[in-house]
Amino acid sequence: MHSYDEPVYLISIVASILDIHPQTLRQYEKEGLIEPSRTQGRMRLYSQRDIDKIKLILQLTRKMGINLAGVDMILKLKKQMDAMNEEIKNLREELSKVNRNGSVPMHKSVVITSNYDIVIFEE
Numbered sequence: 001m002h003s004y005d006e007p008v009y010l011i012s013i014v015a016s017i018l019d020i021h022p023q024t025l026r027q028y029e030k031e032g033l034i035e036p037s038r039t040q041g042r043m044r045l046y047s048q049r050d051i052d053k054i055k056l057i058l059q060l061t062r063k064m065g066i067n068l069a070g071v072d073m074i075l076k077l078k079k080q081m082d083a084m085n086e087e088i089k090n091l092r093e094e095l096s097k098v099n100r101n102g103s104v105p106m107h108k109s110v111v112i113t114s115n116y117d118i119v120i121f122e123e
Contacts, residue, residue, distance in 0.1 A: 007046060
């Protein structure tokens with residue numbers, strides 16, 4: 001079994017799996033929406049991650065009627081949100097470690113709301 005990020009699928013296979021024309025995949029690449037790996041012979045190879053991203057692009061364009069410029073914006077925003085969520089996760093872990101050590105001064109408070117932790121520092 002291949003890893004999620006391992007590029008193993010040729011363009012013809014991906015086009016067949018997704019029931020789209022290979023030219024559509026070339027267009028997505030030209031627009032900068034996807035970046036398949038290349039062999040030394042310059043053949044495109046796609047990973048499962050690439051295929052999932054293409055599925056998202058197809059859903060946005062076909063089912064929601066979003067043009068490729070809009071899809072590009074959505075993908076960039078999604079990437080930023082994923083990075084911010086990862087940062088939030090790391091900060092929560094750090095905060096949890098600090099709380100376990102008991103090193104948060106009493107004059108500082110932590111307010112927890114739904115999905116986000118807000119730290120309020122009083123001076």
